[in-house]
Amino acid sequence: MAFPKKKLQGLVAATITPMTENGEINFSVIGQYVDYLVKEQGVKNIFVNGTTGEGLSLSISERRQVAEEWVTKGKDKLDQVVIHVGALSLKESQELAQHAAEIGADGIAVIAPFFLKPWTKDILINFLKEVAAAAPALPFYYYHIPALTGVKIRAEELLDGIQDKIPTFQGLKFSDTDLLDFGQCVDQNRQQQFAFLFGVDEQLLSALVMGATGAVGSTYNYLGKKTNQMLEAFERKDLSLALNYQFCIQRFINFVVKLGFGVSQTKAIMTLVSGIPMGPPRLPLQKASREFTDSAEAKLKSLDFLSFTDLKDGSLEASS
Ligand SMILES: CC(=O)N[C@H](C=O)[C@@H](O)[C@H](O)[C@H](O)CO
Numbered sequence: 001m002a003f004p005k006k007k008l009q010g011l012v013a014a015t016i017t018p019m020t021e022n023g024e025i026n027f028s029v030i031g032q033y034v035d036y037l038v039k040e041q042g043v044k045n046i047f048v049n050g051t052t053g054e055g056l057s058l059s060i061s062e063r064r065q066v067a068e069e070w071v072t073k074g075k076d077k078l079d080q081v082v083i084h085v086g087a088l089s090l091k092e093s094q095e096l097a098q099h100a101a102e103i104g105a106d107g108i109a110v111i112a113p114f115f116l117k118p119w120t121k122d123i124l125i126n127f128l129k130e131v132a133a134a135a136p137a138l139p140f141y142y143y144h145i146p147a148l149t150g151v152k153i154r155a156e157e158l159l160d161g162i163q164d165k166i167p168t169f170q171g172l173k174f175s176d177t178d179l180l181d182f183g184q185c186v187d188q189n190r191q192q193q194f195a196f197l198f199g200v201d202e203q204l205l206s207a208l209v210m211g212a213t214g215a216v217g218s219t220y221n222y223l224g225k226k227t228n229q230m231l232e233a234f235e236r237k238d239l240s241l242a243l244n245y246q247f248c249i250q251r252f253i254n255f256v257v258k259l260g261f262g263v264s265q266t267k268a269i270m271t272l273v274s275g276i277p278m279g280p281p282r283l284p285l286q287k288a289s290r291e292f293t294d295s296a297e298a299k300l301k302s303l304d305f306l307s308f309t310d311l312k313d314g315s316l317e318a319s320s
Pocket residue numbers: 014051052175199200201202216217218219253
């Protein structure tokens with residue numbers, strides 16, 4: 001299958017879904033958010049309605065509106081907008097896939113259904129195939145995130161012969177630390193032009209060595225610039241400089257992981273760094289504590305990820 005689109009590569013920010021204090025989606029800041037990613041972080045690809053975007057906590061109608069807003073505001077600014085359309089209901093997933101095609105998204109991604117689960121590779125492929133078929137002109141990415149879905153079918157096994165079943169299959173978003181599995185996905189599919197997108201930001205350098213062609217992650221919202229410097233150093237084969245960048249990023253992620261790090265905390269950090277109010281998360285998530293935000297801010301400053309001048313007025317109120 002020939003796609004006019006160029007291959008998805010480089011950094012892809014997993015977008016946050018901005019919300020108002022009373023839990024509604026705050027569409028009004030998405031335009032600003034696009035500009036921030038492009039101009040301040042050098043990130044021109046986004047992954048919408050995924051884990052970080054609380055995609056599975058939104059209604060289908062909200063997911064459609066969020067996708068539409070990102071595509072509209074990203075037009076002529078972003079390179080690619082990939083919409084995550086995974087859902088427990090195949091029907092809903094197909095509806096979202098079709099909608100992504102209608103609004104002109106650049107690709108769709110799907111996680112494994114995670115309540116009633118597929119137990120074999122063939123069953124999972126059948127599910128993915130039915131979703132992909134609802135958007136036959138869009139590149140399809142499998143989003144492998146076993147720790148959250150509980151579906152542990154190895155990606156390497158899933159990819160074996162996948163294009164025979166899913167002709168639009170274009171790549172993998174791999175959110176797991178098993179570099180044997182990831183490496184074998186790359187190694188066994190060298191003939192294909194697949195995108196191998198790594199999803200564990202703190203280990204990206206190791207995945208680049210294994211052949212990752214890009215990365216999707218939450219931290220690229222605010223550490224995109226730093227991570228791009230790491231990618232450039234890697235590209236120039238300056239491994240010791242690349243490692244310096246990775247360690248610097250790790251110091252921050254390690255610090256927040258110890259405090260308890262997830263989507264809520266990502267929202268608070270992004271509010272702080274960008275000055276764009278991301279708002280609270282939706283239940284079952286709880287808003288990050290003030291202590292968390294204060295500690296994260298101090299750490300960002302000490303690592304030189306944030307200077308006083310970067311702090312926009314109002315960002316503290318918005319994250320408190
Ligand atoms: C579970 C999860 O949300 N993973 C994200 C993307 O896959 C990552 O971007 C992490 O947030 C990041 O690597 C920090 O641990």
